[in-house]
Amino acid sequence: MFQSSSKVPDDVVLCPFCVSDKTREFKRVGDLRHHVKTKHPAEMEVAPKGLFSAKTCFFFSLNPLEYAKLHDVDKEISAEAQYARYPMAKWSTGRTPGIEERTSKWEQALSKPPQRPIKRKATDSLFL
Numbered sequence: 001m002f003q004s005s006s007k008v009p010d011d012v013v014l015c016p017f018c019v020s021d022k023t024r025e026f027k028r029v030g031d032l033r034h035h036v037k038t039k040h041p042a043e044m045e046v047a048p049k050g051l052f053s054a055k056t057c058f059f060f061s062l063n064p065l066e067y068a069k070l071h072d073v074d075k076e077i078s079a080e081a082q083y084a085r086y087p088m089a090k091w092s093t094g095r096t097p098g099i100e101e102r103t104s105k106w107e108q109a110l111s112k113p114p115q116r117p118i119k120r121k122a123t124d125s126l127f128l
């Protein structure tokens with residue numbers, strides 16, 4: 001693999017529905033979206049609408065830690081995010097890294113706050 005510096009963002013995603021031997025990787029979320037639309041219409045029919053949004057594709061990324069830096073990812077567990085774990089758990093069966101390792105990477109990536117909002121109690125100042 002070539003190291004083409006920072007020009008190529010490390011946001012490679014995989015197709016969770018291609019469970020056969022070879023990993024189908026896509027350089028961009030848009031490419032994956034096109035792939036699932038054309039190759040997996042049956043899966044897409046039952047999947048939630050936003051499953052392949054940039055936010056949710058975090059779960060399909062090869063490197064969640066990098067992906068979370070490049071994209072806005074859902075900190076809240078949305079319906080799509082919950083759904084995304086199923087095909088990934090299935091997909092990860094018999095692979096390395098397995099689902100446990102992936103899950104811990106997800107948690108690691110999601111728990112890293114991009115900025116720390118300072119929470120002030122609005123009520124405090126009222127009584128001064």
Ligand SMILES: [Zn+2]
Binds near residue numbers: 015016018036039040
């Ligand atoms: Zn596929």
